[in-house]
Amino acid sequence: MKIIQISDFHLRGDGKLSFQKADTRKSFQKMIDYFCSLKEYELPEFFIATGDLSEGGTREGYQIVREGFQKLPRPVFVVPGNHDKRDFFLEMFPEEAPAEKEIRPYICYTIDEYPVRIIVADTSKPNCHWGGASEEVMDWLKRKIIEYPEKPTIVFTHHPPFHTGLPAMDEGFDHAEQFAEILCEHENIHLCCGHMHTAIFTNWKGIPCTVCPSISMQMEVDFRHKNDAAVTNEERAENFKGGGDRFFLGNPGYLMHVLQDERINTYEITIPTGADYSGPWPFKYYEGEED
Secondary structure, three states: OEEEEEOOOOEOOOOOOEOOOEOHHHHHHHHHHHHHOOOHHHOOOEEEEOOOOEHHHOHHHHHHHHHHHHHOOOOEEEOOOOOOOHHHHHHHOOOOOOOOHHHOOOOOEEEOOOOOEEEEOOOOOOOOOOEEOOHHHHHHHHHHHOOOOOOOEEEEOOOOOOOOOOOOOOOOEEOHHHHHHHHOOOOOEEEEEOOOOOOEEEEEOOEEEEEOOOOOOEEOOOOOOOOOOOOOHHHHHOOOOOOOOEEEOOOOEEEEEEEEOOEEEEEEEEOOOOOOOOOOEEOOOOOOOOO
């Protein structure tokens, strides 16, 4: 069984460049063309997009995303991110985001009919860049995590609950310890996240974790804090916020999760688009826009 994870499109519906530099609509279209060109044996059972689909969560951006998803040769499921809007999500992705009624407005659901069980947990917080596990989501997850104890299970979220070492992005995760305790109730669990725009493979609290690279912009891997002695005067003048606040215009990347001998093997794959890798550029909004 194969699952392809894609993440962080940041697609604008107004024709502008995301963060004043990235043509995210072009990157998204190249991704769609690439997956449509795969041979039958290369295709997954389904795709999962782990959040930040539309920059600013606009209806116009989601419309473009939805039209692209409809061209893909396999079903797509979606996870909300900090740039997404739940009301538009539920309206425009009714099949891709089959949120259970008992937990709405949080977009949480399970996919149970495959050899690998999927649990989607909503870690987004309205008007907030960082994420967390709300009391409602944790109560729901406690019930769901133990339903299939013998089945390999992947939990998909947008935000990683652990520190990554990229200071500008390590803003915290609400109820991280309690979240870990719930996940550890399952003996064959894997946590897959987005948000960071770069691939990360780690083990957190005994839980195997992976973070998906971005389709639109690839994060600069820089572990300096904003007051680090290695920060240059030029960077200080440009209000350098620490590692995790800049990106390169690189090739899109994705993850393929494969069930092998009751465990999950994960492969990082690059979509060759001829990107020039210019940058690093700051995540800088247009005047009047906010994160």
